[in-house]
Structures are given as structure tokens and as C-alpha cells.
Amino acid sequence: MKLSEALSLINKAAGYRREVKVHLASGFTPLHLKSFLTAFLQRENLTARIMVETGMFDDLVGNVMRMGQSGSALGVCVMEWPGFDPRLGVRRLSAWSYKDSADVEMQVRTAAARLLGALRGAAEAMSVVVVLPTLPLLPVASTESTQMSALEASLRTTIAGLALELSGNPRIAIVRNDCIVGAPGTFDIESEIAHGFPYTLPHAAAVAEAIARQVPQASRKKGLITDLDETLWKGVIGEIGIENVSWDSEHHAQVHGLYQQLLHWLATEGVLVGVASKNSPEIIERAFKSRPDLLLCASDVFPFEVHWDSKAESVSRILAKWNIGADSVLFIDESPLELAEVKMAHPDIETLRFPAAAAEFFEFWKHLRDVFATTTVRKEDVLRATSLRQDDQLQTQEAWATDRDVFLQQLDAEISFHFCSESSDERAFELVNKTNQFNINGVRYTVADWHAKMDEPGSFLLTCSYADRFGSLGKIAVVQGTLEGKSARVHSWVMSCRAFSRRIEFATLRELMLKFELESIELDYRLTDRNAPVREFLNTLGVVETSPVLIKRAESERACPKLFFHTLTEMGSSRKATNAREG
Amino acid sequence: MPERVEERLQNCFAIVFPNLERNQIRHAETDNVEGWDSVAMVTLAAVIAEEFQLNIPAEDLSELLSFTAFADYLRLLQS
Numbered sequence: 001m002k003l004s005e006a007l008s009l010i011n012k013a014a015g016y017r018r019e020v021k022v023h024l025a026s027g028f029t030p031l032h033l034k035s036f037l038t039a040f041l042q043r044e045n046l047t048a049r050i051m052v053e054t055g056m057f058d059d060l061v062g063n064v065m066r067m068g069q070s071g072s073a074l075g076v077c078v079m080e081w082p083g084f085d086p087r088l089g090v091r092r093l094s095a096w097s098y099k100d101s102a103d104v105e106m107q108v109r110t111a112a113a114r115l116l117g118a119l120r121g122a123a124e125a126m127s128v129v130v131v132l133p134t135l136p137l138l139p140v141a142s143t144e145s146t147q148m149s150a151l152e153a154s155l156r157t158t159i160a161g162l163a164l165e166l167s168g169n170p171r172i173a174i175v176r177n178d179c180i181v182g183a184p185g186t187f188d189i190e191s192e193i194a195h196g197f198p199y200t201l202p203h204a205a206a207v208a209e210a211i212a213r214q215v216p217q218a219s220r221k222k223g224l225i226t227d228l229d230e231t232l233w234k235g236v237i238g239e240i241g242i243e244n245v246s247w248d249s250e251h252h253a254q255v256h257g258l259y260q261q262l263l264h265w266l267a268t269e270g271v272l273v274g275v276a277s278k279n280s281p282e283i284i285e286r287a288f289k290s291r292p293d294l295l296l297c298a299s300d301v302f303p304f305e306v307h308w309d310s311k312a313e314s315v316s317r318i319l320a321k322w323n324i325g326a327d328s329v330l331f332i333d334e335s336p337l338e339l340a341e342v343k344m345a346h347p348d349i350e351t352l353r354f355p356a357a358a359a360e361f362f363e364f365w366k367h368l369r370d371v372f373a374t375t376t377v378r379k380e381d382v383l384r385a386t387s388l389r390q391d392d393q394l395q396t397q398e399a400w401a402t403d404r405d406v407f408l409q410q411l412d413a414e415i416s417f418h419f420c421s422e423s424s425d426e427r428a429f430e431l432v433n434k435t436n437q438f439n440i441n442g443v444r445y446t447v448a449d450w451h452a453k454m455d456e457p458g459s460f461l462l463t464c465s466y467a468d469r470f471g472s473l474g475k476i477a478v479v480q481g482t483l484e485g486k487s488a489r490v491h492s493w494v495m496s497c498r499a500f501s502r503r504i505e506f507a508t509l510r511e512l513m514l515k516f517e518l519e520s521i522e523l524d525y526r527l528t529d530r531n532a533p534v535r536e537f538l539n540t541l542g543v544v545e546t547s548p549v550l551i552k553r554a555e556s557e558r559a560c561p562k563l564f565f566h567t568l569t570e571m572g573s574s575r576k577a578t579n580a581r582e583g
Numbered sequence: 584m585p586e587r588v589e590e591r592l593q594n595c596f597a598i599v600f601p602n603l604e605r606n607q608i609r610h611a612e613t614d615n616v617e618g619w620d621s622v623a624m625v626t627l628a629a630v631i632a633e634e635f636q637l638n639i640p641a642e643d644l645s646e647l648l649s650f651t652a653f654a655d656y657l658r659l660l661q662s
Contacts, residue, residue, distance in 0.1 A: 002633055003626070003629055003630050004595065004598050004630050004634060007599060007626070007630065008598055011598065011601040014601070031622065031625060031626070032626070032629060190640070191641075193641075195625050197625075201633060
């Protein structure tokens, strides 16, 4: 992006009424970096104007400290060496020499420690993106400029240590320097001396673009559907036999092995991996049993759709079993025809051709990494595939059970409710921001908005975990609201689609009424394109579908079906087990 | 100065000062354009340098206080 293009993009967004504040902290004059950052963030946001605020010149740590109080939706910290010690820059002159190296090292360590504290503090209020020094160290050591000096090694160790500490924080994203790709030439010494801005224009654009890529996108995909022949392995298994398909370098098939390895990684991170293959199911079952060298295990995959029906049909069945939309899924096949057929039947799905040449595999790998990227792998993510498989078994059993009450009773289910008034529950925040179907209004929150909501007088947060004899689903529901005497106003109520059909929503409603001794609850309900399950729930309760929706205790009790749960309730840190089977 | 160059220069001004009417640009000076401060000056110089593929040294900026001055400067560089 050129600077003129960035400014044009910013000018076009001037008419938006809503603003999203971003705090950019650096030790230098942000100048064109600010313009590029605004533009790259603006490009992703078509409903609000991006307002990038900056701090004081030459005060990196102070600017990060002020970030936490800025009320911004996003914080960005861009570090360069003079921000740690001005002696490592060109703007301040001082008579230092190699004899002062130890003092420079100590100064950088001290600044790094202060930055660590300040960034952790800021991350309590917002998501933060960090850029570690991108510019080369000045040739200040006695060694040749191409040789790494002891001073540089020490300074880079300090920065690496800072990165290590920060990387453990789920709200902090660190930009990888090797992903900042601009034109050659990063340091503009003339601009640094004259204006306090050390970047060339292409480097400023590249840094800003890399920052913008760190901003969490709501579109992280949840599932991957893969073909088998010429994709998971080299060869057509039905033709050459189980023992002759390959995925190693000896058979010039290493990229298929790398693909298997990657799918195994994704599966362990909670990404759903399904197979859609036109094959004989018996052969594929035998292949997964008799080829222990397969890097993707059968247990990593759910479901297998192996038959001679169309791939589009297979994808439909897999989506139904996963209970997610096509836009959350990536379909991979080596055949352009199959890809086109699936795309025609499921326009929202992303289709990707398995690379025909090994040279294309690295870009393919990086793309997969990006569409399934997450900063933290949570317990619930890992449980996802297992619980879906259990759900499949559960539905099979349910089909056999003639009476739904009998079936639910046999589940031996346990619900744990946890009430608190803090906003630090990352899983709750994540659930609210990614759940579409059982979501009373589809409202998404920034970290700052979520904190503000929780800081309102009378605010409460209820989270709900579920387990039954088929296993645990982890934390699956969140209710956020405020108490007003004998009534509550619920601003957000979401439940994972994995927990449907178990009457958990009725148990949650009952729990709220009982614990807070409420007479009524108002829901900030809004019909969305995807929240039909909420509408269905409200219809079952027999309440009028308005906004807000009023639910009276007596009505909800009358409409509540029989519940068969062991219920555990935690209030803050105290744990109270009612442990009674209701019904 | 060829018309095409002047038009390109006007476009640069329009991008940096979006509130400036097109007919005001040719008369623009630091004293009569709101927001033409030191940051805007560096931004304008960078946009012009980018557009015309040239380097404008920082010490030249103190002389470039109007649209006309930039136009003359470009004419000189291109002659």
C-alpha cells in the first residue's frame, strides 16, 4: 500500500459515525506508521472509523503505561532499539564507547522489565499487539558490521526473554519479524534525524500490515474436510492397494506426510477434521487400521464420509454432524472438479486445492495455519471433536429410546453453574463472541466493552459446564446481566451448539430465578439470521417475542420440561453442591 | 510546467488536505490552510515524493510553504 492510498482510505472512512479507538505506543514519532496502521485496520472495518491515538515522543514505556487507561479497543506497541536506550539511536549524541556496553545491556534489561509490566497491565483492559525491534542495531560494537557482537547477542537475548514472557498471555500477540515483508531497506536515517521517524515508507507499510493481521478475526475456521487419494496420501488406494499408497520422501510423497502431520496437529488443537472420499469404506477402514505409519490417526477424524455419493453430499452430512455453517469450514481436494462441485452446493465454504507441486506446499501450509490460528488452545476446544463423536452415539441411542425423558434420565448428566462478578473468564468471553445459534442477540464485545459491562452496578456472570456418561462438554453456556431488585436484565446469553437438546437452557433459566430469587427476567433479545434456536426456546416458554423479552418466573416454571441433572453451584470461590436429581 | 504534473500535485494536496476545495488548492499556503502543520508538511512531502519518485531532503521543506512553491520545486527538479 502506498501512503497516498492509505490516506485516501482514511479520508473515505471520515463519514462513519461510530469510532473504534486504537492506541499506538512507540518511542518514536509514529508519523506514517500511524497513517498506514489506520488504513490497514480501516480496510478490515467497514462500519466504524478507526481512530489511532498516539503518545509522547521518546517515552516508549510511559506510552505503554498510558495505553491501559486509554479505553481503546486495541493497543499496539512498536518497539525499536532507542526506546530501550537512546544510545542505541541516532538522535541523541553522547560520548559512549564499548566500555559502556555493560551499562547499555543493563539499561535495556531494565526497560524490558518495565515494558513487560506495562504490557501485562494494558492487556488486562484490551487486546495488545507487540512489534519487537525491526530495525538493525546500529554498528556500535567493535566487530565488523556483518558479525554479531557480544553486545548484540546480549540485547537480542533480553528481547527474546521479553517475547517469551509476553507470548504466554492470551491477550498479547507478538508479530514475527520475518513476516514483516516490505521492500529492501528498512531504516531511513534522514527521516529519523529530521522528523524522529525511523522507517522507510515501504517498511512502515509492512509493519502496519503485519500488525493488522494480528487483530483477531471472527472468521477463524472450525473444521477441515479432506479428501484421501492424492491428498492425504499419494496414490489411488482402490487401484494400487493399501500397502502402496505413500507419504514419505522415498516415494517422492513427503508433502503428503507433512499434510498428515499438520492435520494431526490441528485435530489435537480442537479443529474438526472430517474425511470426504469416494472409496470403498471397507478399504479405508482397513487402511487406517493396518498402516500404523499414518500420521493422522482414525481418532483424529470425525466423521468419515467414505462412499460413492457426491462430495457435496458428503460435505452436507459432515456439516450436519458438526452443526456448524459452511463458512466455518475449509474443504481440501486435489481435483478441481470436486472443488467446483462442493463450492456450487455450498457457496460459503472455502475450497482449496491440494498443491500439485511440492514447491507450492509451504504457502499452502501457512494458509492452513492462518485460517485455524488461535492464541490459546482451551480444554473446550480439545473436547470438541470427542464430544461431537459422543453426540453422534447419543443420537443413535436416542433413536432407540422411545421416551425422551427416559433417555435424558439415563444420561446421568451433571451441570455446574458458576456465578461471579468478574470479567476475567477468557472462555466466557470467547463463547459470547463466537456463538451464533443459541445467542439471544448476536452482540459481540471488545475486551474493554466486556469489562465495562461487568463493571456496571449489579452485574453478574453465570457460566455453565456440562458432563454426562458420554463425557464432558466443558464450559458450554454463559449468561451476563444485571440485577435490579426482583428482576434481572440479561444482556448476553449464549450456549454452544454442542449442548443443544439436553434442556440445559431450561436448567439455566431455573437456576437464575432460584439463585437470585427473581420474579422475572428481561432478555435483550434480537432476532438474527442464525439464532433460530433461541426463538424456538422462547416459543416453548410461551413468551411474547418482543425486544426485550419478558420472562416471568411462574410462566417459565409452567413451561419447563422435566429436568434430570445433578446440579452443582459455585458462588465466586465458594462451592455449594445441591447434588440433587431434579425431575 | 506540464498540466499533467500540476494535476498530480493537486491530487497529492487533495489527499493530505481532504477538506480543501479543488479550486483552493492552487492558492494553498501554510498560512491559509487549516491543519497544515509540521506533521502535515512531512506527510505532504512524503506523498509528493512517492508520487513523483523523488527524495525531498528535510532541509528543503522550510522553503516549500505553498502549492506554488512545490510546483516550482518540481519544475526545477524536472528541468
